[in-house]
Amino acid sequence: MARPGPMTRAPAEAAAANGPLVAAEAVQKYFPLRRGLFARRAPGEYLRGVDGVSFAIPRGSSLGIAGESGCGKTTLARLLLRLITPTAGRILFEGVDLSTLDGPALLAFRRRAQLMVQNPYEAINPRFTMEQALAEPLVIHGIGTREDRLDRVIAALAQVNLRPADAFLDKYPHQLSGGQLQRVGLARALMVDPIFLAADEPVSMLDVSVRAGVLNLMKAIARARHLTTMYISHDLSLVRYVCETTMIMYLGTVAELGPTEAVLASPKHPYTQLLLAAAPVPDPGRPLPEITAPEQVPTPIGPGIGCPFQDRCPQVMPVCRTVPPPLVFVGPKHEAACHLYGPH
Ligand SMILES: Nc1ncnc2c1ncn2[C@@H]1O[C@H](COP(=O)(O)OP(=O)(O)OP(=O)(O)O)[C@@H](O)[C@H]1O
Ligand SMILES: [Mg+2]
Numbered sequence: 148m149a150r151p152g153p154m155t156r157a158p159a160e161a162a163a164a165n166g167p168l169v170a171a172e173a174v175q176k177y178f179p180l181r182r183g184l185f186a187r188r189a190p191g192e193y194l195r196g197v198d199g200v201s202f203a204i205p206r207g208s209s210l211g212i213a214g215e216s217g218c219g220k221t222t223l224a225r226l227l228l229r230l231i232t233p234t235a236g237r238i239l240f241e242g243v244d245l246s247t248l249d250g251p252a253l254l255a256f257r258r259r260a261q262l263m264v265q266n267p268y269e270a271i272n273p274r275f276t277m278e279q280a281l282a283e284p285l286v287i288h289g290i291g292t293r294e295d296r297l298d299r300v301i302a303a304l305a306q307v308n309l310r311p312a313d314a315f316l317d318k319y320p321h322q323l324s325g326g327q328l329q330r331v332g333l334a335r336a337l338m339v340d341p342i343f344l345a346a347d348e349p350v351s352m353l354d355v356s357v358r359a360g361v362l363n364l365m366k367a368i369a370r371a372r373h374l375t376t377m378y379i380s381h382d383l384s385l386v387r388y389v390c391e392t393t394m395i396m397y398l399g400t401v402a403e404l405g406p407t408e409a410v411l412a413s414p415k416h417p418y419t420q421l422l423l424a425a426a427p428v429p430d431p432g433r434p435l436p437e438i439t440a441p442e443q444v445p446t447p448i449g450p451g452i453g454c455p456f457q458d459r460c461p462q463v464m465p466v467c468r469t470v471p472p473p474l475v476f477v478g479p480k481h482e483a484a485c486h487l488y489g490p491h
Contacts, residue, residue: 167203168240168343168375169227174200174236176222176399194448196222198399199236202473207402209369209376211390211407213383213422219399220379227261227377228251239449240343241438247447257286260486261336265348267328270335271320277331278316279403284338303334307364326357333365344369345377350385362389383422387411398455401474405481415459415483438467454486462480462487 176197197219204210213221225231227238229245238245240256248256264270271280281300285291291299304312307330320328329349336344349365350358367391368375377391386407387392393410395403395418404418414420454467455462466486473483475489 160458164241167239168206168241169377170203170239171200171223172239173227173236174223174238174465175234176219176226177234192448195399195451197226197233198451200399201236201395202394202399202401204375204377204402206375207373208392209378209390211386211393212377212379212396213381213386213393214396214402215381215422218396220396221347222260222399223396224347224377224379226460227345228254228260229256232260254288258321259341261341261345263336263344263346263349265282266352267325267332268320270332271328273320273437276317276319277323280320280331281338282308284335285289288339288340295439299338303338304331306337306368307331307334309334322323325353326356326361327362329353330364333361333368336367340372341374343375343377347379348381349378351381360387365389383411395422398451400455400471402456403481404474405478409478409481413478415477415481415488416456416485417462417487418456420485421459421461454484 148387151430171282175195175253178196179195180192180194200219200223202210205250214220217448222231226233227240229238229248232246240260243252245256272283275283278297278300281303282296285296285299290296300316304310304315308312309315309327309330315323315331317325319320320331322332329352333349341423346365350361353361362385365376376389378386382388388405393405395416397418403410403414403419411423414423432442451471453469454463454472457463457467460467464486470486472484472486472489477483477488
């Protein structure tokens with residue numbers, strides 16, 4: 148047996164390097180409900196924003212998260228980036244529990260994991276020129292001299308096809324179109340060379356005609372840089388176009404998770420089936436109507452009993468009223484949280 152040389156990684160480190168980049172283990176985020184300034188909060192009055200979610204994102208792959216408004220997509224993204232902390236459960240990044248990071252390790256994580264938000268007008272300070280907006284992350288992380296930073300800003304603008312880059316340096320956000328500004332948002336997220344990029348509804352504010360351009364750019368850059376990506380979208384055609392794996396969320400839980408083609412072509416969870424019936428996925432790249440809720444969505448308040456989808460499920464069974472369904476395999480790497488496939 149070869150003896151580990153000085154360059155050999157320690158076993159734990161090697162496992163982290165080969166394991167998924169991001170992993171969530173039974174992650175919960177409960178929000179306390181506020182009942183006015185002086186009202187006492189009764190125990191158990193909370194909203195289950197994210198309720199026991201587990202998944203992993205392998206290095207270099209892309210995960211799509213879909214589900215209707217309020218199901219916890221943004222909360223999950225914020226947890227993964229440690230913008231908020233879980234009520235319970237763990238989030239691992241490169242095998243390290245995010246809650247243990249502080250000081251330089253936290254700063255390094257902040258560089259390696261970036262979030263692109265839905266509204267490009269919110270992402271960029273309206274008083275900043277494009278040069279200032281793009282240089283800011285470099286300044287925060289103490290990267291480069293002033294000249295280096297300008298070179299990097301120009302290269303970043305060119306990379307997102309804002310050419311000639313010089314023409315954009317002195318522009319303010321209001322002088323750019325939504326599509327151009329979302330490209331700046333992407334460039335800004337990439338300034339510090341992240342390895343993980345989470346995009347929350349990256350094109351939903353954009354005109355349909357420019358969505359494909361921004362998505363193609365994100366896809367090409369992710370491939371060229373071997374980025375691990377996570378896309379949140381209402382639009383299943385976007386998820387199909389960009390993501391290898393798809394996760395469907397319902398009321399803070401994972402309803403279905405698996406290879407995108409399997410989930411979208413052969414959905415197993417009644418909720419995924421309902422979503423696809425409401426908005427069948429056309430050819431990739433073609434715009435799709437947003438997922439519409441056929442009924443009022445129940446609110447995730449108080450203790451959830453049984454399956455979160457029971458009140459809307461056309462195939463509800465007695466067990467669904469009392470037992471929360473665990474994720475079970477319904478195909479290769481394909482899981483659904485539904486009693487139809489369980490031992491009951
Ligand atoms: N800071 C907060 N305080 C209290 N409740 C919150 C907070 N953030 C989110 N929530 C609640 O948690 C649930 C999940 O919200 P979240 O924003 O994650 O949903 P979403 O899936 O991103 O929805 P959308 O598609 O509309 O963006 C919602 O019911 C929301 O009202
Ligand atoms: Mg959201």
